[in-house]
Amino acid sequence: MGHIDDDDRLIQEVLTELGRDADPKEIAEKVRRLDLGLPAEDELTAICSWLGRARLVHKLDQMQAPLKSRDTYQVPDLLAQFENTGPLLIEVKSKTKQTLSFTPNYLDRLNAYAKLVNMPLLIAWKHHGIWVLFEARHLTKARKNFNIRFGDAVRENLLGILAGDLAYKIAPGAGVRFRCRKEELLMLDENNGTITEQWQMRIDKVDFTVADGKPAEGLDPDVTTLFTTWDLAERQSHSDAHIELQFVAGDDDGMMFGHMALTHLLNWTLPQGSAINWRHAIRRDAVVRNMANFSQALERALEQKVVRLILHQQPQSWPDFIPRASLPFRPSSQMPYQHRLAKTQEKQ
Template identity: 40%
Template structure:
């Protein structure tokens, strides 16, 4: 059962029936409607990421019900159509097929590849493959796949090297400084209880938060970061330690190792932080994107933290091989 009726429940039921078949039982339909409503389809996640990164003017699903039936032989309709305002290139429209594969190689059948290409040629648009592996998205031109014995294959390494996530979507990579972090100070008000154990005493205190501050890589205290700059700390894996004095307990949440991450990976962690849920209801944000709007200036927040010494590097990544459709637009 759905706790809240979706505004487009009829469309969800219809889509579920199309996917499962019109003779399927009610339990399977109910489960599929529930899964569609919470946004499990990968194209929902990828569409939200495209819109959030800032260069996407429009992205929408393509209805894959086609006619006449004979058209299924030469054509495969991709999942999405998207338009991007690309820096140095201009207005660019593409077709996108969305995939998830945990293996190190994404493999596509020859007939599947030829049908995707045929549809792209019919519309005069390039066909791209969006691939998510372990939470990392890559976006590559279909021509990057190479013919193996039978199928067309792409390794994860080549997908990252040739990814258009930066060029088309505005994705980038950044590295936080070690020792950067957020610190919360608790003032001790009253000792409520002391519990004696074999090797130490455990104290239960009534406390009040009297200070919250940030530090950069030089351990310098910062208190004037903008809200979007502060958001970065909620997208990082921070190590937690405590320091104690007679009057205070301070919890330190800091970066203790240097690592890089893609900007698009931060969105999942930020949404989990705001909703306090591990599973993201991606589809929900098509109707209500207030939370995403509050973190829409993510690049500006990273650049502010670069100036403050919290972020060490920002990398704008170009693909190893630039596809012809982008070269021709320059």
């Protein structure tokens, strides 16, 4: 059988789903939507690929025969293998409600397929841009359906110990500075005591700062790229000859997850208003071209005092299929949850 181009496969997939007699406009719209990477499984595949510990992630063909098999089995969205696991199954959901819900019949069919192929069943849930990955066994029976609240899913999150996700905090005062030399005053306006000036300027110096705003020298390129993952605050200072623009991390800024940093890195290279095409991202040799290795960049940023701390999350209930010895940090089963959630590496 000859090679089939990925675009051909996309068209073939849509025709299989809708049928060759479907409205051409409907077919074209379906192809367009899939090409935009709207399915959440494309985004999760890109995240797992970029974080660095995935050996294989691919979609499962969900066309089943005979039709009666659908009464017993539901094929999950993805098959994956990570550095510290055998093959496992992932069902992907994108829901904004605080509770994720599965009907008993749907969950039974997913579990039946997982038992048939003897693989663990995981649920990936995207909730307002935050991804969690947990074992299906953590879904609990409510009155009718099997549910899990987002907070409980976070406590059982496996995205870190499987794919290598982590959280980090940019050091307060770290950022980038631009010194702009004033060349020509283009406009001067005074209104109600407020003076507005418009200058033609030329950037004549760019440098970086680390913790507490101290000047930095020799930062790794991947370390400086981390600034594009953070919402830095703008500060300005003026002199007769220059305007200095500073974009720095604040004292009260929160944490950033690695998988959310990927979204920032991809958006940085897109025209304003454009959407990330996740499907195209996973077709490239590298999901992100401007950062070679995310985890190594964070470690270097920690050493160079650009990142203040790194957090490695472990789940509250340890899965049987993941050996603890395979992790880059030592899991703890003795500490209370709020401390066990993360291992902090901090250098002053």
